[in-house]
Structures are given as structure tokens and as C-alpha cells.
Amino acid sequence: MAEQDATNAATAPQAATRIPKDSFMTVPADPRLETPQSATARLAWDGSGASAGEHIDYDCTAAHLDVRADTGALIGRMFSMTYVAVDDEGRADAARPVTFAYNGGPGCASVPINFGGIGPRRVRTDGVSHLAHPIVVEDNPCTLLCQTDLVFLDALGTGWSSVAEGADTSKIFGVDGDADAFARAISQWLEENGRWTSPVYLFGESYGTVRNAVLMRLLGERDVKLAGVTMLSAIFDWVQVQEGEDLYHLGMMPTMAAAAQFFGKAGQGVGEDEWFQRAMDWNEDVLAPALLRGDRLDPAREDEVARQMGEFIGLPAEHIRRARLRITLDDFRRNILADEGKVCGRLDMRFSADAPVAVQSSNAWFAGEDAADDAVESSWTSAFRRFLHDELGYRGPARYLSSNYERVGVNWKWTHEEPGKDGESFAPNVAYDIAVAMRRNPHMKLAILGGRYDAATTYWNVVHDMSCQFLSSELKGQVEWHLYGCGHMAYVDVPTLEAMSRDMEAFYKRA
Structure with missing residues (x-):
């Protein structure tokens, strides 16, 4: 495994709950933290099936974004894969939406949602069977690139995203520190690409939905206005993962029945x-x-x-x-x-x-x-590595940390400063962040997507968590729900991928 408008400066009680702008560290930037040169290629996508006849020229860039504290100290460098549609003269459209996408873990890189799901290239899957050689990569007829430019980000400590020497990982590997790092990386991308007035969207899967929830609030507090957020295979209240808790067993029961x-x-x-x-x-x-x-x-x-x-x-x-x-x-x-x-x-x-x-x-x-996981994960990563090597000419390190749970996840700081509450919560419920963000930015759209066979982030719990926020009918009207006949990684299932593509097209077109 998004935010809202800038907050009124007069809301002092709320300000006390926010993550300090310079919460990471004060050590100077580390000159030894070297990364490969970025690489860009002009590529083309041609639709098939329902999208037959469509054509998109796009620039694909593999690069790193500096994640810096407000002092300028380097926190880390976040690997990004960017897909930007261009016109016949090779120009991007600043009015086009841009979506920042990622998986979760915590400790997972973004390859699955990219080469498995919504990127312009996709590994062909085989129902619920394990994939074998040859690994077949094709233009993804359901890519979200048809609706928005895409930026896939690897969390610090995963993929090729590195933490600066001297950085305090206890302030990075955690609910609030992770969101802070992503907020900084997203702002850096918007600045480098001159896209500050583009409609900004977030697309997170699994723990990426926890990240989304905190970002919905945090980015708004930092004057990045969000147009919409997609939560795929969501989890909001961390109590539900604890065996013996009633919410755990209530969440599991419908999924087991399916x-x-x-x-x-x-x-x-x-x-x-x-x-x-x-x-x-x-x-x-x-x-x-x-x-x-x-x-x-x-x-x-x-x-x-x-x-x-x-x-x-x-x-x-x-x-x-x-x-x-x-x-x-x-x-x-x-x-x-x-x-x-x-x-x-x-x-x-x-x-x-x-x-x-x-x-x-x-x-x-x-x-x-x-x-x-065994059925598809390695095929996605292999296809991703070949694409970078052969088509972009990008030379990354031999080891790509598609999952780094043993160093990131096991050291995760689960405490969270929930908005409107005093002190830290040791079992975060980020549904409060979502509700606060939506109340501050009532024009922001929210799509919640789930699968009935997903036992990692069960659908009943998400329905329950959101119902406990008591949103107004107007704000509830900004939320759309989609339940599919799939598991956690919805895009493995081609019928689900096609349905999700139709739903996402309508979501991005929705006023």
C-alpha cells in the first residue's frame, strides 16, 4: 500500500496538531549520497479494446527528487517515474491533471501500481494463476494516463529511494514522518515542473491510503490544493489489524464469506x-x-x-x-x-x-x-527493470528494494498526531484526517475502491470508519464507493481493471 485548502491562520487550536514543518533533522546535506543521472525518453501509447484508436505521445522520466528540510538539509532522495502527455510539438499541458501514485507496506515501492495497474505499460496477467516466462509487457488499455499525467513515487528506504546519511530514520519511518517526506517530494516535483496550478490528485494503495489520508490534510496546510484522492484497498483505523479486537473479526467475516x-x-x-x-x-x-x-x-x-x-x-x-x-x-x-x-x-x-x-x-x-504476492510481484519488477534499461537507458543499482519491510516496516513509528486531539495516538485512525481535509476543502473528490476478496484491508472496516466521521450530506456527495470482485491488488484482475478504468474516467471528469 491528499489534502485540502490552505488553512485559515486564525485556526490556532488546529495548528497545534500539525506536523512541524522542519520535523526531520538539522544535519547538513550529505554530498556522498549519489544517485544515477536521470533519463527521459519520448514514447507512445496506443489504445486497444475499449480504447482502440486512441493515441498518446508522452515523455517518461526516471529521476530522483531531493527531499529537504526547511533548513535545506537533505533528508533523502526519492525515486520517481513520471509520465507526461505531450502534444505534436512535444509540449506538456499545464492545465492537465497530475496524479501522484504509490503503494504501501510500509516498506513497499511503487512498481505494482505502475507496471501492474495504472501506468502506460502493464504486465499481462493470467487470472488467479502464477505468471511464468515469458513475461509479456503491453500497452495498458486501462492506463490512467488517458486522464492525467502520472508520477509514481518510491517511499524513502524503498526501491531506489535513499535516506541521507545522518538523517534520523525514526523521524522518517513513521505515519507522520512519511507523510511529511511525501509532501516535500510532491512540492519539489510541482516546482521543478512548473505545475503549481495543475489539478493535483493522489492515488494510494494499501498503506498508501494511510499516507493519502494524512497528505490530504498536510498538503492543504502547505498550500497545495488537491482536486481529488483515490483510495485503493484502504485501511484507516489501525485497531482493525489486531486479532482479538472486535473490529478485526467484523472486518474479516464478509471477506471470508466471499x-x-x-x-x-x-x-x-x-x-x-x-x-x-x-x-x-x-x-x-x-x-x-x-x-x-x-x-x-x-x-x-x-x-x-x-x-x-x-x-x-x-x-x-x-x-x-x-x-x-x-x-x-x-x-x-x-x-x-x-x-x-x-x-x-x-x-x-x-x-x-x-x-x-x-x-x-x-x-x-x-x-x-x-x-x-508470489504469483505476480517478481514479474512486475523484472519488467520494470528491463523497461528502464532498454527504453530509458537508466542505470540504477543492481538491487531494487521492491519490499524493504525488514528495515522500514519493522521500525515503523505508528504514533500519529490526529487532528483535533491532544497528544499522539498509538493506534492511528486517519479517517479523522480525511474528514478534516474534506471539511476544509469541500470541493475535493474522494474515490474509495475495494475488493471483496481482500483480506489485508477489509472492505467492511473502511465503510465503518467513514460512517463514524458523520460527514454532512454535501461532503458525502463528494465520496464515491466502488466494490469489485477482486483482491488487494485490484489490477491483477482484468475485468476489475476495466471496471476501475471506467470508474476513474468518470471520477476525473466529474466537476
Whole structure:
């Protein structure tokens, strides 16, 4: 795995909650932090399928953006891949939207959303099967370049983005520090490219939606006016990732029901959308009050809820009863296909792989084993590297940190200064940042996209989080929701990619 208008200077109480402008460090810039020379090529995109006959000439640039503190001290250099449409004379249009896009992690680079999803080139996927050689790259008929110029950014410490020597990573690898670094990089790109009056959009996936939420507020406070924000596979309230928390189990239940139906274990003869909605409704009407009662729940009622839940998620009622109605994701992944000797995926539960042998019993290790990720990730990165080498002539280091969780994610500072609250929250809920940003900038559009098979960032939780912000009907009218038959990386699924492309076209055209 965006913001709002500049804040009125008179709002002193709000100002106290904002991230200090120079919160990173005061060490001087490090002259030894060297990066490759930037590279640019003039390329062409030709549409196919629904976009047949369309043609775009564009400049593609691989480069680094200096991320500097207000003192001028170098914090790091952020790698960027920029795609800018040009006219017949090679000129960019400053009135065209520009979208800053990224994945999440924390600790992941932006290749998946670029070469897997919305960039002008895309690796051809094969449903829910693992990709093999040859790796086929083609013009992406669903690229967002048709609507907007694109800038893909790698978070500091990932991809080829480097942290300056002497920089305090405890102020970079965290909710607020990460957003601060991205706000600085985005402002730097706008300055270098003279695009300050272009409509600015954000497109974040997974943890990138946490980043989006804080940026929605922070960029507005720094006078970068946002036109719109897209949240793909969103997560806002961090409590939901904690097993044992009611919000965790409520979020998982509809997603498990969707997976059970996909594997033929439940919901036969019912349409996918109807089945998922039934699960969402039962989740709130039946499971939620049962979980809230804990051991005060009547045993007979617990038996009945377990029976009904089993009909939704395809596991035996007694198994659910022993777990006190609290089935964890790993429990479900290990058991839903156990009779076939397989386990299902996490990012996209439709993917499956052979189960590990019994001695490989580590829960921490199993949580990171994911057929959905194994199926596509390396193919995306290989295609990206070849594109840079052969078509841009860009020579990056041999190691590209597509995922650097062991150095970035494990050291992440999860505290967050939520707007309007005193002190730091140790379990951030960035839905508050979204609401504040939208109240300050009521013209900003927000698109929330999710997949029913995504067990990493479950759809029910996002619906719940936003409903707890009590936005006015006018602000709710600025939010659009799209639920797809996909997992976390929506663009793996071609029908979803096509649907998402249509929805994004309408989103960018919307006044």
C-alpha cells in the first residue's frame, strides 16, 4: 500500500496538531549520497479494446527528487517515474491533471501500481494463476494516463529511494514522518515542473491510503490544493489489524464469506454481490452484538450464531464455536482448503498454493507466505527493470528494494498526531484526517475502491470508519464507493481493471 485548502491562520487550536514543518533533522546535506543521472525518453501509447484508436505521445522520466528540510538539509532522495502527455510539438499541458501514485507496506515501492495497474505499460496477467516466462509487457488499455499525467513515487528506504546519511530514520519511518517526506517530494516535483496550478490528485494503495489520508490534510496546510484522492484497498483505523479486537473479526467475516463462496464452500446459487451484501448485513445485525457480549452471550445463542456463521464462511460450526466466534485470518487460510492440501492467499484470497508441511508451524512465517504476492510481484519488477534499461537507458543499482519491510516496516513509528486531539495516538485512525481535509476543502473528490476478496484491508472496516466521521450530506456527495470482485491488488484482475478504468474516467471528469 491528499489534502485540502490552505488553512485559515486564525485556526490556532488546529495548528497545534500539525506536523512541524522542519520535523526531520538539522544535519547538513550529505554530498556522498549519489544517485544515477536521470533519463527521459519520448514514447507512445496506443489504445486497444475499449480504447482502440486512441493515441498518446508522452515523455517518461526516471529521476530522483531531493527531499529537504526547511533548513535545506537533505533528508533523502526519492525515486520517481513520471509520465507526461505531450502534444505534436512535444509540449506538456499545464492545465492537465497530475496524479501522484504509490503503494504501501510500509516498506513497499511503487512498481505494482505502475507496471501492474495504472501506468502506460502493464504486465499481462493470467487470472488467479502464477505468471511464468515469458513475461509479456503491453500497452495498458486501462492506463490512467488517458486522464492525467502520472508520477509514481518510491517511499524513502524503498526501491531506489535513499535516506541521507545522518538523517534520523525514526523521524522518517513513521505515519507522520512519511507523510511529511511525501509532501516535500510532491512540492519539489510541482516546482521543478512548473505545475503549481495543475489539478493535483493522489492515488494510494494499501498503506498508501494511510499516507493519502494524512497528505490530504498536510498538503492543504502547505498550500497545495488537491482536486481529488483515490483510495485503493484502504485501511484507516489501525485497531482493525489486531486479532482479538472486535473490529478485526467484523472486518474479516464478509471477506471470508466471499472466499468461501469462490471456493464452492458456501453461497451456492447466490450472486456474488448479493452474497457479499448478505454477509455485510449479517455481520452487523448478528455477529457484532454477539461479539460485544463476550462470555455474557447465552450458550444456546452462541451455538446458533456459530451455525449461521459456518453457513457463510464454510467452516464447521463446532470449529467456530471453539474459537468463540473469533476466526483469525490464518485459521481460515489454513482450513478452508485443507481437504485439498492447499492454503488460500491473503492479499487476494482467490489465489491458492500447496499447504506447507506440518513442521512449518510458525504463525509469523505463515502470515507472510502469500500465493497472491508470489504469483505476480517478481514479474512486475523484472519488467520494470528491463523497461528502464532498454527504453530509458537508466542505470540504477543492481538491487531494487521492491519490499524493504525488514528495515522500514519493522521500525515503523505508528504514533500519529490526529487532528483535533491532544497528544499522539498509538493506534492511528486517519479517517479523522480525511474528514478534516474534506471539511476544509469541500470541493475535493474522494474515490474509495475495494475488493471483496481482500483480506489485508477489509472492505467492511473502511465503510465503518467513514460512517463514524458523520460527514454532512454535501461532503458525502463528494465520496464515491466502488466494490469489485477482486483482491488487494485490484489490477491483477482484468475485468476489475476495466471496471476501475471506467470508474476513474468518470471520477476525473466529474466537476
